[in-house]
Amino acid sequence: MAKRKKRTKKKSSSTLLKYTAWTLAIIALVLTSLIVGYYLGVNNEKTKTIVKEKVIVKEKKTAKIPKAPVSVNKRLKEVLKKETKAYASAAHEIDDETLANPPKAKAKKVEIYTSKPKLAIIIDDMQTTSQVRAVKSLHLNVTMSFLPPRAARPNSAKLASHEKFYMVHLPMEAMHFSAEEPHTLRIYDSQQKISAKIKDIKKLFPKVGYINNHTGSKFTANEVAMNRLIFALNTNHIHFIDSRTTAKTxxxxxxxxxxxxxxxRDVFLDHHMDKPYILKQIKKAIAVAKSHGSAIAIGHPHKNTLQALYESKDLFKDVELVQVNKIY
Incomplete structure (x- = not known):
């Protein structure tokens, strides 16, 4: 009996030691995992903090470096790059190159004016959003003259509606021009037909008070046709400004x-599309304004024309750039 009791005690002690050993091993494993996890977490946070600090430093450095200003030439290229070139040059408007300059027959006296001479610059052929943006990017007080809407430019009237003042560039029959606009006024149009077209223009452009002719060398040279047009315009309280596309107007x-x-119009700015020519024409327009107190110049929303206008900002300090309604 005594021997059995001793064996039972030995077995119990051995089992207890095993359980104790396993328990301690598990506790040690858990503690090790916790310690390792803690250090890994700390290191991970340190890494995140270092990365964040590097990003902040990089952002600060980037913020300190000023962006190079985008040149007006590049800006104009960007806004006009999607435009299709409708004409090889702006010469489609007039039949004779001499008409691009101030008329010699125009009897204007040279006078001394107490106020600054006024210069109105009309930008013809306005029809797209990119053209409007390009003109506005100049920050010059110029008058935009919009072509009536058609399939290729359905939004021209809508674009005009956002402007406080604008003109309509009304297509009229030309002597020599193949790329004619839809709904062009023709010399054989009846009074009823011309009056109806002007009413349609008034509906499309409710604020219009001034129109100038798009091409029209044949139409404006015809006295009967012009009588019908001026009657219709006068009835609708719209003023006519002659683009002077023919000497026989x-x-x-x-x-x-x-x-x-x-x-x-006194001076046509871009009969030729090269910038030196346009700059020369701008100087002529300023000279006419200085001599006679006011002048009207016409150009188009082409890259070289807009670039030349931008580069002439210092020259414009000698005149007051105004909308057409401030002259007439």
Whole structure:
């Protein structure tokens, strides 16, 4: 009996030691895992902090470096790069190159003015969002003249509606021009037809108070056609500004018969598309304004024309750039 009791005690002690050993091993394993996890977490946080600090330092360095200003030339290229070139040059408007310059027959006296001479610059052929953006990027007080909408430019009237002041560039029959606009006024159009077209223009452009002719060398040289047009415009309280696309224009005679003032373009800026020529024409327009108190110049939303206007900002300090309605 005594021997059995001793064996039972030995077995119990051995089992207890085994359980104790396993328990301690498990506790040691858990503690080791916790310690390792802690250090890994700390290191991970340190790494994140270092990365964040590096990013912040990089951002600060980047913020300190000022961005190079985008040149107006590049900006104009960007806004006009999607535009299709409708014409090889702006010469489609007039038949004779001499007409691009101030008319010699125009009897304007040279006078001394107490106020700054006024210069109105009309930008013809306006029809797309990119053109409007390009013109506005100049930050110059110029007058935009919008072509009536058609399939290729359905939003021209909508674009004009956002402007406080604008003109309509009304297509009229030309002597020599194949790329004619839809709904062009023709010399054989009846009074009823011309009046209806002007009413349509008024509906499309409710704020319009001034129009100038797009091409129109044949139409404006026809006295009967011009009588019909001026009658329709006068009925709708719209003023006519002669783009002077022909030396044979009948606009002065017709307007005089209606008891209205004749106003025309003095200088055509971009008959040729090279920038030196356009810069020379801008100087001519300023000279006319200085001599006579006011002048009207016409250009188009082409890259070289807009670039030349931008580069002439210092020259414009000698005149007051105004909308057409401040002259007529």
């Amino acid at each position: 009948m606009a002065p005679k017709v307007l005089k018969n209606f008891g209205l003032k004749y106003v025309s």
